[in-house]
Amino acid sequence: MNLSAQNQFASKASQLLAWGHWFTLANIGLALVISLAYLFADAAPTTAIGSVYMVVTWLSHTAFITFLAFVLTIFPLSLIFPYPRHIRGMASVLATAGMTLLAVDAFVYYNLGYHLNYSALGEILSLFWRNVTNTPALSTLLVSALILMILAYQLLISNYAWHHLAQLKRLRFGRYISASLVLCFALSHSIHIWADAALEFDITKQDNMLPLSYPTTAKSLLAKNDLLDLEQYEQARQVNVNGPTVSFVMPATLPSCELDADAPQVDIRVFSSTQQLAEFVAANPALQPAAKLLHPVAKQDALFNLVYGLPSYYRQSLTKDSIDPLWRRTPITFDTNIDAYRFIHSDPSPRVRIDQDNTAPLDGQRKVFAFALEAEHPSRITAISQLWSNDPQLQQSTLIAQPQDIIATVLSEYWGCDELARAALIANSLTHTDAMANINYSQGVFIAMRKDRITLLNSDGSYKHISATEGFGVDQQLDIPFLIQGLKQLKKFNAQ
Structure with missing residues (x-):
């Protein structure tokens, strides 16, 4: 049985x-x-x-x-x-x-x-x-x-x-x-x-x-996004200062932006040294500390961020073809004295003016931003500067921003052009820094920032994390989803 x-x-x-x-x-x-x-x-x-x-x-x-x-x-x-x-x-x-x-x-x-x-x-x-x-x-x-x-x-x-x-x-x-x-x-x-x-x-x-x-490893992630330099990887991990070949693709359409009659005009002053900035701030007491500013030590990359509101991944493509910033649309008028961007036609009575090393007195009716670029250093990719502003809403902020975030703030917060900012920029407003991945690109290095942690992902597949405020190294694993999100955002205008 x-x-x-x-x-x-x-x-x-x-x-x-x-x-x-x-x-x-x-x-x-x-x-x-x-x-x-x-x-x-x-x-x-x-x-x-x-x-x-x-x-x-x-x-x-x-x-x-x-x-x-x-x-x-x-x-x-x-x-x-x-x-x-x-x-x-x-x-x-x-x-x-x-x-x-x-x-x-x-x-x-x-x-x-x-x-x-x-x-x-x-x-x-x-x-x-x-x-x-x-x-x-x-x-x-x-x-x-x-x-x-x-x-x-x-x-x-x-x-x-x-x-x-x-x-x-x-x-x-x-x-x-x-x-x-x-x-x-x-x-x-x-x-x-x-x-x-x-x-x-x-x-x-x-x-x-x-x-x-x-x-996923750093190398496979970069390879998937065409940012891995194979020759560099095989030759002792040397930094590729020229960056990848980027085919910039203009958006098919860009939203229009209508400005109110009382929409503020904006001055952005960028200085080549902290001494010049200190003298300018001392002469203009309306300026108060705003956010900390993370910028590439390569000055041409930082200036490109400021003018175009984009990561420096697109610098060669846009400047080679003398393309105006995407956000410059009627009735937005613009002027700058930066030598590298003289090809951008100056408008009379510009609503936005970006000046380098201009110490002229401020117009009290205009919104003002001012900061200095740290000296270039061969062993550094990024630096932290103090951003100054006469906007009370931004003063004493604990945020860490980037140069491209300034023009995003102007479009979104001062002029109400949110759709244009989202379509034409890869940046965050200084009051909404979590809207998208906080990213940049300089000297062949992909830069991603989340809160106080900066991730530097080299084009040879190596990487490191550093504290944004203190500068010391942070021993952590790669946050792959965050980096994928940032890389997809970086390639927003790339034909590849």
Whole structure:
């Protein structure tokens, strides 16, 4: 009697395990369809070996995580609780939850460039909130339909596999598919080992493309965004002062901006030394300390930030073609005495004037900003200066801003041109510094700032964190979601 019961138990468990393999195989097919979103989220590989690696990794890794989910959930349940009807129902629910989670992760990766993770929870929730609030009825309908379709698929394949198990056991193609996936798994890892040793970044930049795959490194992150200098990486990590080739793309349209008759005019004074700034401030007591200002020590980069409201990533492209700042649109008038930007036509009665080393007395009716550029130093990329202003709202601020944030403040806070600021600048208002990633680019180094921490990501893949206020090094891991967000923002106007 006991032997018969044991045989019956073993028979049910054996049947459930056989059914589970076919159920998992069908789910691998569904997971491959959903995970196609990851392949289209990034630029396609540029080499044949990169394309081969992408395909074999997509096949093998997706199959692996699907099979792993089976091993960790359905497999132990089948052994502990071998009741077919209950197991099939639980398996369908678990598989629906898993596939829905995969779809959500693919959606997040396609839109944000990184997978579901706790550190980027705010950005992820913001993404979902924007989609729901824009089209609440349609979003609810689509999500509900997706979940119901996945559940219907699970119930269908679960019942079909169980009722046709004897027929499926006689089929041989399942073995061939399994063997092919194992071969792809071995091939993908072999190619990656070779690519890592041979510096084949068309392959390693695909790290972290799929969920639970290779962790993203600084080198793979830069390679994915075409900011990794391979020659530099191979030659003792020397700084590339020329930066990458950037093809600046003008926006198709830019919002208009109508100014009120009483919209304030603005003077921005930038000085070549702290001594000149100190004398100017002493002669104009209306100026009071405002935010701290983080700027590149390369003065041409800092001046470009100030005039264009953009990171210096675009300096060569815009100045080579003598392109005016995007924010300079009628009725906004502009003038500057900076030699490098003499090609910008001066307007009479400018609403914004940017002067270098101009110590003329201030006009009390104008908003004024003043700061000095720290002396250039071969071992430094950034420096912190004090920003002065006669605007009471900005005085005694604890924020750390950048030169491009000044023109963003003028457009958004003084003139009400928020849409133009968002479309034409990569900067934050001094009163809303968390609106987007606080980034810059100078001397081949990507600069990202969050609160007091500055991350300097070199074009050879090395990086370091420093305290913005104190200047000492900070030992922390890379915040990959934050850097991906910043790199996407940096390349807002890039054709690549």
